[in-house]
Amino acid sequence: MQFSKFAGSDESITRLGFGAMGLGGTLGSYQEEELIRSVLHSLEKGVNLIDTARAYGDSERLVGKALKEWTGKKPFLASKIQSRYPGGVGWGTVIPVEEAFPKGWLRESTEISLRELDVDCIDLMQLHQYWPQWNKHEYWLEELLQLKQEGKIRYIGVSLPDQRHDIALPLVQSGMVDAVQTVFNIFDPLALDCLIPFCQENNVAFIARCIMDEGGLSGFLTEDTKFEDSDYRKSFFDYVPRSMYMERIDRLRQFVPQYADSLAELAIKFVLKHPGVTTALVSMHVPEYADQNIAVLAKDPLPDEVFEEIFRYHRWIRNFYDTKFW
Template sequence: MKYRDFGRTGWMVSEIGFGGWQIGGAWGPVDDDVSVYTLLHAFERGINFVDTAQLYGAGHSEKIIGRALREWNGAKIYVATKAQPTVWPNASDNAPAFRGRFPDWHLRENVENSLRRLGVERLDLFQLHTWAPNGHLELDWLETLNDLRREGKIDQIGVSLRDNRPDEGVNLAHLGLVSSQQVIFNLFEQQPRDALFGAAKASDTAIIARVPLDSGSLVGHWTKDSYATWETGSQQHEMFRGDRFAQTLMRLDALKGELGDAFPTLAEAAMRYVLSHDAVSVLIPGMKTPQEVDMNIAYSDGNHLPDALLERLEKHAWARNFYT
């Protein structure tokens, strides 16, 4: 396992982290005992960063991670969690209101609940589960979180950027107001390279890259019949509804044609694509079994994509938002 600096925090985190959304149950049925076993296997293999949120299964993901932490006797595991706003911004709103969306009572309640579910005395990284372009000007949220840091309830502060809007974090990165920003980044969603990564590197802000495998599409196993096998109402079923699934298959075929036989699997190309960017501190694929852990960490070997291939892959960028 390779490790990277997590911005200016002084942490060294595994470049492959553990995304905890799927163990909350939103992606289909899960066995909690298997989830705990998978987490412990990930820790044994060198993963030391886990990302979760109150939203993931209404706290269920946090509870399962807490179980694993209680059974783990090894090295430090950094856990990042999130609080959702009191009102979610409309996905089409370019300038949503931000002041008052994370009031003092709300943040304190979320912190206490996350501490209880995770079974820890301090949260390593506490993230706002959305962001807005004017958030760096309306700083009521930061006052409360700084108080919570002083009280020893949280260590570091981060934000999770809105889907498909990485540039909303650029001003925040320039100012260095938080330790980390979480953003969608993968072979399709390439926009963070344009401005966010440079701003983050300049202020030594850590970047957490989520959905490196595009919620499963970039694993490369999907066929025209895959959609029918997904549980109705599951996250994947909702995300790729209507003609979205067919659009994705078409894009996947083009990617596979571009890559040819350069990689054994599309998943390897996708993971190595994200790892090839030094602005990224950690990427957090979702993993439900030890086999998936082993598959993902195999790519943490320092072998990155050549610049010429990165340039060729730029034409496959696909800006869309399937989370609405």
């Protein structure tokens, strides 16, 4: 298992975290008992960070039920405050903070999360969206600081609304937050240009999400792969013709098995290569896949020259939110 220090503290967290969006049904239907067991399984394997959100359906409740059964050391628990923007959209374009997170809502949403998770304190509470225009309305930060003072949360963070990682640079430099979460993977490595080094310099935790590009980088996708209507990926992979996506995946197969035993392993090794990545979130609601992902942490990292080749020549920048919400 690999660990890193969270936000300049002495607190060690695993470099792979349990991304709990899959517990809410957005990545396919599973029995509740299976999902609870998946959380316990990953904890048993040594993972000590769980990232969930108010917007992830039943995810918080199921994490809470799993934690009631867990007899080991309490994991580092992260959640996110759900936006109240009308219609639940607003991911791809700037929205007023007063509409996304009106005064009083941050406390109310946090209290709901505490009840659903059945805990007294959440280690990291994040805004589920963030735009730099919000910095001139610091009431949202004041509310979170008050919750921190009351012992209901320990750290404050933001989750960026899409791949535009540079919008967080002023916030990282300001010292206002402890963590930033955003998209980072083989296809979209741009956070390495500025955001990750800025986070390192300012003792801000960098949390990578979508490291498998919603599973596409694992190589599971075929021309005939079908998704349930409730599955988040139903339209994701057809942002462009699916054959184009698969062609990009096939280009990565040249690195397997010499540098990774699978495409999924290659994706994880790529994201964890830079020491500025505090933790990388991956769906672990299927124990078999969780085992494979966790096993990567005991293997040799990508050689520098291989990492550089992938970084330079295999990027494929796409903003899924362009077509999903615009």
